[in-house]
Amino acid sequence: MSQxxxxxxxxxxxxxxxxxxxxxxxxxxxxxxxxxxxxxxETIAYRASQIFIRHRLEGENDLGSLVIAIVTEMQSFDFQKSFYSEFAIANAVSDLILKSLGIDTCCGNN
Structure with a gap:
């Protein structure tokens, strides 16, 4: 059974x-x-960082919860002038954070 x-x-x-x-x-x-x-x-990056930091200031330190918060709050952002979506932004934030912690994002290995 998988862990x-x-x-x-x-x-x-x-x-x-x-x-x-x-x-x-x-x-x-x-x-x-x-x-x-x-x-x-630039606007997307600014908005995503605001969401991330606000939740961190509220005491949220679980990366999964932070990613969900970004997805949820970025749903109200107008992505019509972008190649991206709220899911791509949240995943990119997660990857950047994981890489900064030295965690390989390819396969979930350290």
């Missing part, structure tokens, strides 16, 4: 500005590199 994947709990938030800027910049870069650089990418 459940243990939750990934982030360390407590220490520096709001540093973490918000790191996520915004790295997500923006990822968005521009994944398809074409678009002006909307």
């Amino acid at each position: 459940p994947i243990p939750p990934i709990v982030l360390p407590p938030l220490e520096n709001v500005e540093v973490e918000a800027n790191w996520l915004r910049q790295n997500l923006h870069q990822w968005l521009n590199e994944e398809f074409l650089p678009e002006a909307i990418n």
Whole structure:
């Protein structure tokens, strides 16, 4: 029988500005590199980082819960001028966070 994947709990938030800027910049870069650089990418990265940080400030450190929060709140974002969706954004945030923790995102191995 397969084993459940243990939750990934982030360390407590220490520096709001540093973490918000790191996520915004790295997500923006990822968005521009994944398809074409678009002006909307900056807005998407900013909005996703705001959601992520707000939930972190509220004490949420479980990465899975943070991803669900991004999907849920980004549903109200207008993606008509973008190649992306709320799911792609949440998955990209998850991958960026996992990579920053040294976790391989390919196959779920450390």
